[in-house]
Amino acid sequence: MAKKFFCPLLLLLLLPESFSADNPTDRRLLILVDDLTIRSSHSLFFKSLESRGYSLEFRLADDPKISLQRYGHYLYDGLVIFSPSVQRFGGSLDQAAVLDFVDAGHDLILAADSSASDLIRGIASDSGVDFDEDAEAVVIDHVSYAVSETDGEHTLIAADDFIQSDVILGEKRIEAPVLFRGIGHSVNPSNTLALKVLSASPSAYSASPRAKLSSPSLTGSTIALVSVVQARNNARMLITGSLDLFTNRFLRSSVWKAGSSNKYEKSGNEQFVTEISKWVFHERGHLKAVNMTHHFVGEKTEPAVYRINDDLEYSIEIYEWSGTSWKPYVADDVQVQFYMMSPYVLKTLSTNLMGLYSTSFKVPDVYGVFQFKVEYQRLGYTSLSLSKQIPVRPYRHNEYERFIPAAFPYYGASFSTMAGFFIFTIVYLYNK
Missing domain, CATH: 2.60.40.1930 (Macroglobulin (MG2) domain)
Incomplete structure (x- = not known):
């Protein structure tokens, strides 16, 4: 009976088209989730990726068969982690493997929420972004909140403090505020690789809505809601403290910012997540x-x-x-x-x-x-x-000018000295 041999080279040839110098856009994305129901609750975001030519593979974050590479070659061009509560990844994937994936030039989207585990916080911290250390803290804003009949704690934020960059957020201005519910984070001002793309308003703070307020660690516009990181190898990361930011509900929902006379029929979430995902996966910039x-x-x-x-x-x-x-x-x-x-x-x-x-x-x-x-x-x-x-x-010896006008006085002095010495010699020898 003939033996069957498995050829790893054939596997690599059969993989979907990857990004390259001629086509730098990511194509193969691994989506890690806590629950596969996210495929339906976040379907609009995933459909926008598929409509732009991306190949999506969904896995539970604790799947024991997860692997980012095989035979020394990465199987994916980008990684999306929508599993904020996972304590430990499955298979050969861990925090170091995720960071090595980015160090190899690949891109990452990381979404957390109030249930964020130490694993997720660690990945963000190693990328230059620090979530609030208080595990129960969320972003609260009693001034710039989204008017809602069900949210009395003002944890549903209507954020519109965007970074002014057409290359990151597209040339078309985002008119409607973005709905945000989740945890805030900080970016060190000295970190030139990380940028705040969406910031909280000056009236916001990070604290637990069920605990007595003492002194919140994050306040005002220093709270970053969505940040991006571009590594020195040009790998890109998107880090946010809101998994709800990408949900169909937020993408389709109307928004009315407290104190504003304008009520928008549709929030800016869909335009925001679409445009920023184009930047993260190298469709732009x-x-x-x-x-x-x-x-x-x-x-x-x-x-x-x-x-x-x-x-x-x-x-x-x-x-x-x-x-x-x-x-x-x-x-x-x-x-x-x-x-x-x-x-x-x-x-x-x-x-x-x-x-x-x-x-x-x-x-x-x-x-x-x-x-x-x-x-x-x-x-x-x-x-x-x-x-x-x-x-x-320098000039070679035969490339210099033989007679330099500025040196004529020195030439005259040399020849006059020789002539004087000749005359002196004649006079000395033949004078009686």
């Missing part, structure tokens, strides 16, 4: 740089070495992913450094509006090993870090 070139002015070939004071031209092409294709990226703040220990030349690149950025400059009067460096960071966009090394040599 992803840059790539190609064709970094340099050459002498008037030439096209790239030299192996420059000489001090040479005139050169530098160019690079930058494109932005639109979700379906690459389009030229247009900005006026892209710079190049001619760098050796420190930048000797810093030039802002001009663009032709078709993705090509270029400039020209003179090589400094210093020889050594230099680098062309582009370090580009802009809010909401993936960072670019490119460099190309090139040596710079």
Whole structure:
């Protein structure tokens, strides 16, 4: 009887199309849930992902067969954790595995609520976001709450303090407030990788609605309701303290913010979660740089070495992913450094509006090993870090000018000294 061999390479070839340099959008998503009923209670959010071409796989968070990778290759491009109360993941998945998944360049959506376990809090903390330490605390706002017949504790917040970034939240402004019920978190101001996307109002605070209020640890606009993190490897994370934020009920519900005369027939939740998920999964705000070139002015070939004071031209092409294709990226703040220990030349690149950025400059009067460096960071966009090394040599001995006009006095002094010595010698030898 012939033996059957399992080929791991064949498995990898049969997997759905993954993201790549040519297609950076995530495609394969693993959804971890506490209860499979979330598939129906949050179906509008999941359908919006599927309509955009995502392949979703739902698993219970404690499923013993969960694995993010097989044979050294990751099976998924993104991870969505909608299981705030899970104490321990199943299979080979744990907190370290989730963080390794992000460190490998993959993306994460993490939603918690008042039942958040230490495991979920630990993942958020290691990502630079700290939930309120009080396990019973929720965000309360007695001024900017959503008017509701069933919520007398004002834990249903109508939030409209959004980050001002078209690349993160889309070009179309979110008019209606976002409904939020859950726990707040804080972001260290010195953490440049984490950003508050949706903040609480100045009148909000974090505390237990059933306990006597003493001194809440989080108050006012310092409370973050939804935050994003973009790691140095450009992996992206969305962290929020409200699982209800994604529910069909909140997406379809009308909203009336206390003290406002405007009552919206539909909350801003659907637009908000759709647009921010596009950013998290790299449908928007992803840059790539190609064709970094340099050459002498008037030439096209790239030299192996420059000489001090040479005139050169530098160019690079930058494109932005639109979700379906690459389009030229247009900005006026892209710079190049001619760098050796420190930048000797810093030039802002001009663009032709078709993705090509270029400039020209003179090589400094210093020889050594230099680098062309582009370090580009802009809010909401993936960072670019490119460099190309090139040596710079001094003039050779036969490349200097033979007679320099500024040195004519020294030439005259030398020749006059020789002439005087010759005359002195004649006079000394032949004078009686």
